[in-house]
Amino acid sequence: MKSYIGIDWGGTLLRVGIVSSTGKLLKKETVRTAELSKPPMFLAKIKELVTSYRSYSPQGVGIGAPGIVNIPRGFIYYLPNVPGWRNYPLRDALRKAINLPVVVDNDANVFALAEARQGAAKxxxxxxxxxxxxxxxxxxxxxxxxxxxxxxxxxxxxxxxxxxxxxxxxxxxxxxxxxxxxxxxxxxxxxxxxxxxxxxxxxxxxxxxxxxxxxxxxxxxxxxxxxxxxxxxxxxxxxxxxxxxxxxxxxxxxxxxxxxxxxxxxxxxxxxxxxxxxxAQMKDSGVIGAGLLAQEGHLEVL
Ligand SMILES: [Zn+2]
Known part of the structure; x- marks a missing residue:
């Protein structure tokens, strides 16, 4: 069964997990956002986690970022509650670091995606x-x-x-x-x-x-x-x-x-x-939504 890495990036905590193609959370861990305040620290930590998930052969990574993102380019403009991030090409930088497809969206969109696919809003x-x-x-x-x-x-x-x-x-x-x-x-x-x-x-x-x-x-x-x-x-x-x-x-x-x-x-x-x-009734909707985002692969802009 195919699996994807979902990253729910909050103002205080960053939750990372492996999500199956049917939207089941197979594994999850939590990192303090303050430890990832600069892009190089963020990339290094995600790379380490992706390596540790190798046995699941993940097909891609989805990220829900807490701020204003250029969605087609996966580019972070700024994050109102996380200082240190401004005008950063997150999708391209992470794709280069881990050699997997990466999709970046706003965190509330990712939460909504999970709730709409399999939670309260179905x-x-x-x-x-x-x-x-x-x-x-x-x-x-x-x-x-x-x-x-x-x-x-x-x-x-x-x-x-x-x-x-x-x-x-x-x-x-x-x-x-x-x-x-x-x-x-x-x-x-x-x-x-x-x-x-x-x-x-x-x-x-x-x-x-x-x-x-x-x-x-x-x-x-x-x-x-x-x-x-x-x-x-x-x-x-x-x-x-x-x-x-x-x-x-x-x-x-x-x-x-x-x-x-x-x-x-x-x-x-x-x-x-x-x-x-x-x-909301789902547990871990942020991580699951980010996994579903990676599975969708590209984002439709209305
Ligand atoms: Zn405001």
Missing amino acids: NYQRALFLTLGTGLGGAFILNGKILRSTTSAGEFGHVPIHYHGKPCGCGGTGCIETYLGNRYLIARYKKIRNIKNEVDVEEIYKKALHKEKPALLIWREFSLYLGKFLAGMVNIFNPQAIILGGGVSGAIKVFKPMVMEVLKQQAMWPNLKNLKVFR
Whole structure:
């Protein structure tokens, strides 16, 4: 059976795995992204992993990169949350280093590809995907095809929602990502509680389950931003499903009822009649999607 290498490159962790031609994950490992901050370190590590996977005879490599990519050329323009990468020909450099075909796409597209082929979105013609993590990634699938351009499309996290807002990794200010990203939630929570010690989003979620007031306030604000933003997306795309992935989506139990309330108040009601909002169900969709990407071999740009 043919197999492919899938690389899910996140702001914090890089996950690499072997994916079968039927989309099964056969092996997986995790590397800290900080260890791969420069292209030569990245190439050396991937080469080492590819060599260790020789017994699987992989046919190619797919990469989901966390940023703005020229998709037909596999060229990285920049990665908003990973410094040290700018204007780099990743596909060509890696192909030369490992002597295998390489395909590079945006990480949210790769997540959406896995969910559309074998996960939560299989039964929908129009599905919107959001990854809620360090940033806010997005993708839109229409009749099984991802909305792609030669550079980027579906960068929903960079919809500006304030005239004067915080600077964003994309170079703009006031993007929705700067209100929903995990760093923002953590900083806001620490400020409200006036604490200095480290907390994570999971802790803020657990505190909210126990009805702690500052934690509830964080999720109320989060829901207001996410709900208003999703209402805009619903009015534009009229999706049948909105699928939420990424670490922050783990708090869906707390924020979904409030988000649905905001949606009801703000979105065009006929578009809400059959809308489903739920959390991604697949484990390792980033790695599997990247493996499927390698199998597809080339990317259609709409
Ligand atoms: Zn931005």
